[in-house]
């Protein structure tokens with residue numbers, strides 16, 4: 610058997626074991642008795658504003674101006690990305706706790722924690738389509754490993770050389786969902802480099818791609834997605850900013866959320882250039898292991914330390930797998946948690962010739978959750 614094929618098979622075998630992690634997964638808790646108890650509470654405490662059907666009371670009767678972000682609980686595209694903790698925070702502490710309107714009262718005095726869980730179970734029943742991936746599976750974004758959850762996000766991510774030639778790359782990434790399970794993605798890199806004491810800048814090779822969720826289950830805490838895209842030769846090859854050929858990229862991403870908010874994200878993929886005499890085919894295997902800690906009994910600011918293990922290998926005879934480790938810390942910046950930042954250090958562990966340490970950081974904005982100036 611050819612050596613490359615063997616490497617690929619080994620990684621596929623390793624990676625396909627990941628779903629076994631499902632066995633340690635979470636259990637859902639949405640019994641119908643819960644929903645019934647929730648319905649009583651909803652009718653007496655919420656329906657006056659949110660409407661008996663969860664769409665919101667008619668403007669004329671409600672007696673308040675609807676904020677732009679006023680929820681329609683039957684709209685799965687609006688509700689499924691929100692994890693239960695977000696709703697619990699808002700119901701317990703009132704709208705302003707997440708930068709929402711103070712028309713949404715706090716029920717911390719009126720309802721027990723269990724009663725709030727019951728009413729959330731009812732709110733969940735308003736979305737009738739069970740195929741939407743749930744927001745709990747939208748794990749904290751790692752610096753390199755792509756997650757499985759389809760996102761509405763803008764990310765500006767920068768890697769700066771801390772060793773070797775001064776320079777770096779900033780990626781401007783736009784991700785947008787469509788339909789129940791899909792997402793398009795555009796990634797434009799901008800390079801800046803000191804080449805023999807002169808600074809050069811320019812865009813690199815632009816990625817266009819589509820990601821689709823193949824499987825997701827809140828019950829087991831797992832989500833699997835596939836990605837297919839093209840990396841276009843928009844970068845200047847002579848400057849070393851581009852490969853000079855179109856590359857087809859494909860990957861699978863499998864993420865697992867465990868009880869107690871430990872998580873594992875894995876990504877296995879390949880880059881297949883059209884002209885392999887210009888750029889070699891390569892494979893990559895990225896994994897991120899992390900843990901989220903939320904202040905205020907699990908409802909406040911979210912801190913997510915993670916460590917990534919990043920492997921990449923050209924599919925040529927002399928090549929070896931390059932390994933990097935990347936410890937990092939993601940933190941939510943806005944009250945609504947729709948603006949977040951992450952900072953880490955990428956350290957090559959083998960074949961370090963020509964591969965130096967890098968400082969990597971991003972700022973991300975989940976634009977579906979609110980405008981940039983909202984939610985603070």
Ligand code: HEC
Nearest residue numbers: 654655658676678679680696699700704709710712713728
């Ligand atoms: C006085 C009117 C009023 C009452 C009563 C009320 N709400 Fe609200 N609620 C609002 C408004 C207005 C918003 C939108 C706030 C915004 O978008 O700025 C809101 C927002 C919410 C949200 C936030 C959704 C999101 O986008 O994250 C949840 C969850 C919610 N309400 C649940 C409830 C529950 C459960 C009850 C009853 C226990 C309740 N509300 C009672 C007015 C009300």
